[in-house]
Amino acid sequence: MRRGSFVVVEGGEGSGKSTHLKRYEKYAGGGAELVVTREPGGTPIAEEIRGLLFSERGKDLSAEAQFHLFWAARADHLKTKIMPALLRGANVVSDRFDASTFAYQIWGEEHHGLISLFRVVREEMMSGVVAPIYVYLDIDPEIGLGRKRRSTDTNSFDDKDLEFHKRVRRGYGEFSEFARVIQIDASRDIEEVWEDFRTTLDKLLA
Template identity: 55%
Template structure:
């Protein structure tokens, strides 16, 4: 694949949707086809972005104001795009990312009240507006996803621990983004055995593999 640009796949969805599991399964499937794959996450993926991740998910003091939170996410993403995503795509690898800019649009822009224009303007400046080739939006029943989170037995981070109303607003924002861009998004039922969800995802990106 050295002569062609790679593909960029982002997994999106609410807490407990199984994004990291499905990202790993997709990476394994692509590698089995002989495709070079880089799997990464946001916020994070590079040393600079991981340092910002720690500030975002375990904030000092009383936590970040909404504007500061959005700026930190944008800064982490700019470093991630410059130092990992674009170089990997340029050498022909596929990049699979657990969250990207649409999380900022849903969480900070919509549920956080900053508005979509503010988030997309930051992204245009910080990351030259880079978009995934396909966004895989994992959706599921709120109670089922909450049950998955509880089963993990992990302490909620600063964003996971926000009220249910906030997370419902995030889910509604993701649905609206997908409806507005049906070519860019594939909406996938996240409920069921991981392998069954994985097969739905493979069907949804079949055109990118052709």
């Protein structure tokens, strides 16, 4: 049986990442099986870990503790949801994956000492997994944060300063050493971005 394709959608704050993915899920309804999931989360255990990471208690965790919790959630996500879906031939699209850990926790938070550990853990964790292709919605942080301020969909990262988000963007650029990344300019009109996003996912999931 043909294995499904694995696509990850990534982007900084205000890139429209989740909005376009929700729209794509509706657009693709009724076709071949499509599993849309998210990180951190996607399974009951991973969602519990997400709750801890984004709680007030989670803010007190060390960088190393946060790093390992993200990967613990990812391990359960891969074993429980992603790999079974891919093996039965379904396509999987995840709203964030390990590129977010690299961009936000390592580059954004300036914990570059974790890069070597990231490389080792990623190699071990992704062994035998269908290699994901990353679709990255790139946007200048100033534009992205401006959009977020006009939105009701906010999170703790919106409180970070502009320099943090610039580092996150740099981290996404550096992540390309690990995987194939397709970049889409998300600063354009939302319909232009949607057309690029839709046609890109159509090709990757065909």
